[in-house]
Amino acid sequence: MLEEEQVAFFLASRLITRGNKGTLLLTVTIIALVFVNLIFLPSIIAGVVILFNQQTIDFSYGNLVIEPRENELVITKADELQQKINRIPGVVASSPRYAGGSTIVYKGRSASPLLVAIKPSDEVQVLKTHTKVISGDFLTDADRGQIVIGRTLAGSADQKVDRVASLGGAEVGKTVEVTFRNGETRQYRVKGILYSGTSATDSNAFITRKEYESVMGVSDSANQILVKTQTTGNEDAMRITLMQYGVQEQVWTWEDKSADFLQSIVGSFAIINFISTIVSLIIAIVIIFIVIFINTVYRRKQIGILQAIGIDRSIIIKSYIFQALFICVCGTAAGCVLLLLMLQYLTASPLVFPGGPVAPVLELSLVLQAVGSLFVVSLIAGYVPSWLTTREEILSAIRG
Amino acid sequence: MIAGNSLFKIYGKGSVEVRALDGVDITISRGEFVGITGASGSGKSTLLHLLGLLDRPTSGSLRIDGVEVSALSEKERTAFRLNRLGYVFQDYALVPELTAEENIFLPSKVRGMTSKECTRACRDILSLVGLKDRVSFLPGEMSGGEQQRVAIARALINNPALILADEPCANLDTKNSIVILELLKKLNHDLRQTVVMVSHEEWHQRYFDRVVTLQDGKIISDIGT
Numbered sequence: 358m359l360e361e362e363q364v365a366f367f368l369a370s371r372l373i374t375r376g377n378k379g380t381l382l383l384t385v386t387i388i389a390l391v392f393v394n395l396i397f398l399p400s401i402i403a404g405v406v407i408l409f410n411q412q413t414i415d416f417s418y419g420n421l422v423i424e425p426r427e428n429e430l431v432i433t434k435a436d437e438l439q440q441k442i443n444r445i446p447g448v449v450a451s452s453p454r455y456a457g458g459s460t461i462v463y464k465g466r467s468a469s470p471l472l473v474a475i476k477p478s479d480e481v482q483v484l485k486t487h488t489k490v491i492s493g494d495f496l497t498d499a500d501r502g503q504i505v506i507g508r509t510l511a512g513s514a515d516q517k518v519d520r521v522a523s524l525g526g527a528e529v530g531k532t533v534e535v536t537f538r539n540g541e542t543r544q545y546r547v548k549g550i551l552y553s554g555t556s557a558t559d560s561n562a563f564i565t566r567k568e569y570e571s572v573m574g575v576s577d578s579a580n581q582i583l584v585k586t587q588t589t590g591n592e593d594a595m596r597i598t599l600m601q602y603g604v605q606e607q608v609w610t611w612e613d614k615s616a617d618f619l620q621s622i623v624g625s626f627a628i629i630n631f632i633s634t635i636v637s638l639i640i641a642i643v644i645i646f647i648v649i650f651i652n653t654v655y656r657r658k659q660i661g662i663l664q665a666i667g668i669d670r671s672i673i674i675k676s677y678i679f680q681a682l683f684i685c686v687c688g689t690a691a692g693c694v695l696l697l698l699m700l701q702y703l704t705a706s707p708l709v710f711p712g713g714p715v716a717p718v719l720e721l722s723l724v725l726q727a728v729g730s731l732f733v734v735s736l737i738a739g740y741v742p743s744w745l746t747t748r749e750e751i752l753s754a755i756r757g
Numbered sequence: 758m759i760a761g762n763s764l765f766k767i768y769g770k771g772s773v774e775v776r777a778l779d780g781v782d783i784t785i786s787r788g789e790f791v792g793i794t795g796a797s798g799s800g801k802s803t804l805l806h807l808l809g810l811l812d813r814p815t816s817g818s819l820r821i822d823g824v825e826v827s828a829l830s831e832k833e834r835t836a837f838r839l840n841r842l843g844y845v846f847q848d849y850a851l852v853p854e855l856t857a858e859e860n861i862f863l864p865s866k867v868r869g870m871t872s873k874e875c876t877r878a879c880r881d882i883l884s885l886v887g888l889k890d891r892v893s894f895l896p897g898e899m900s901g902g903e904q905q906r907v908a909i910a911r912a913l914i915n916n917p918a919l920i921l922a923d924e925p926c927a928n929l930d931t932k933n934s935i936v937i938l939e940l941l942k943k944l945n946h947d948l949r950q951t952v953v954m955v956s957h958e959e960w961h962q963r964y965f966d967r968v969v970t971l972q973d974g975k976i977i978s979d980i981g982t
């Protein structure tokens with residue numbers, strides 16, 4: 358049997374090396390582009406997903422989020438719970454917060470952001486929001502009468518620039534008026550403005566817990582505790598550990614909390630990606646098919662003669678499969694080179710998404726999948742046309 | 758060697774029926790050099806196609822080299838062509854991407870000969886057909902006569918029981934035709950190779966041992982010269 362493959366390979370190699378180089382080059386180029394297309398978009402999407410996930414962890418939720426027990430609105434004895442959580446192995450830090458609605462007015466413009474009350478010294482150990490202050494400073498534990506607002510909330514004087522209700526260009530040092538949920542109104546000096554790239558965070562306002570508690574007349578309470586764990590990725594296990602250590606409040610992972618938002622984005626990306634993959638593969642099938650088909654039709658007579666001198670049909674079919682595989686291998690190789698060049702370029706000048714630069718993430722499984730599907734594509738595209746052509750009566754093939 | 762009995766090849770049906778072969782009985786012995794001649798459309802190619810297993814008779818029996826070939830499957834017929842027949846076409850029919858040598862050893866490679874054996878056999882045959890110095894020429898780099906000699910070498914490589922040639926000189930001038938005819942004659946004489954050749958040129962007949970003449974699908978004369 359192996360002799361057949363040898364002869365088929367021999368024939369294929371000669372037909373390729375002594376055949377039309379232009380057509381070969383063109384086909385290989387197209388397959389290379391298809392290969393790049395199969396990998397490039399998904400790897401960008403993977404990069405975006407990773408960026409979004411990291412942002413969710415860094416600026417919104419940490420690794421775990423603890424919320425009040427079911428049917429309760431607040432976590433009472435938040436400080437005690439915080440200390441308990443901090444002692445659990447695997448926990449790095451935690452930050453009790455109180456997040457609630459508010460209305461902020463500045464120069465006659467008003468917005469209703471989420472007002473988050475934090476203890477800055479705890480918050481900085483869990484989130485990285487404090488590193489994203491673009492003007493002024495972040496809060497400190499002792500701050501009273503000071504507020505830090507997100508850039509989206511601060512807005513700009515030119516109303517057309519803002520896509521959402523904003524304070525129309527509140528700046529550091531200016532005074533804003535905040536109305537709390539209990540109806541109390543206070544004046545706050547803007548201490549800092551932050552821009553994290555995470556739209557939720559950038560529309561929030563931050564004050565200290567001390568300040569919040571004095572206004573609201575509460576103490577030692579929170580409605581969420583964000584937890585940072587030593588490793589990212591084992592949140593589900595950590596969640597169970599927390600419960601085993603007797604945390605009776607609801608424990609969520611950042612993935613749970615961001616599910617709706619992120620999953621709908623990832624879901625849409627997956628659909629786009631699926632369509633693009635299918636289209637690419639169909640293009641690849643059609644191209645290789647056409648090339649091999651034209652080739653076999655063009656050599657119809659020759660194929661008839663080969664059969665006439667006793668060369669079995671299967672050898673001829675195999676030789677066309679080999680040619681298709683060769684095109685596929687060259688195309689894939691050229692595609693790899695092209696992809697590496699693109700990746701290199703993108704590392705040097707990355708795509709910037711809200712929240713930071715996105716590095717394409719090249720997953721081996723994805724590459725193997727692309728190589729595998731191109732392989733199958735070329736098997737089909739090599740087999741079908743040569744099968745069709747060799748099925749013809751020898752005599753009618755020879756007559757041309 | 759060949760025993761064909763009441764061979765019919767009928768194309769079409771009813772009023773448009775064409776009897777390309779109309780009851781041909783033919784026996785050819787080993788070592789004969791047989792010429793088949795006749796007017797255009799008399800059925801010469803049709804007969805050769807049957808002998809070459811490129812086509813099946815509508816009816817009739819055909820034994821070649823002791824095998825009842827009409828009973829063979831398609832795959833067996835392909836193997837039979839490879840192992841026992843050498844077919845030479847009017848237009849040489851070489852693979853343009855293969856060199857002279859590669860064209861010749863292709864059929865022997867299929868039989869599983871090693872590259873070394875192939876190369877040896879090729880060189881021998883190429884010197885037999887007088888093309889020692891054309892080993893690595895592509896068909897496009899050779900004259901028609903040279904290409905036809907390569908085609909004959911290709912037909913010879915597997916040591917066939919029978920060589921069939923359908924107007925091998927039709928595209929050649931007289932000088933080259935003579936070279937081809939002498940080559941076939943030499944193979945027939947020196948190697949005791951059975952050769953059946955179709956030709957409608959009167960002057961070719963002096964090379965044949967025997968001339969079979971067809972007319973409207975029937976043998977009208979069968980003369981040993």
Ligand SMILES: Nc1ncnc2c1ncn2[C@@H]1O[C@H](COP(=O)(O)OP(=O)(O)OP(=O)(O)O)[C@@H](O)[C@H]1O
Pocket residue numbers: 768769775776777795796797798799800801802803804957
């Ligand atoms: N596929 C076919 N369908 C219908 N008729 C055919 C077919 N092949 C051959 N014929 C007919 O059979 C007859 C014999 O044809 P054949 O090719 O054997 O003639 P020939 O003797 O080789 O002629 P030439 O000298 O021109 O090559 C012709 O009348 C031809 O029209």
Ligand SMILES: [Mg+2]
Pocket residue numbers: 801802803
């Ligand atoms: Mg003819």
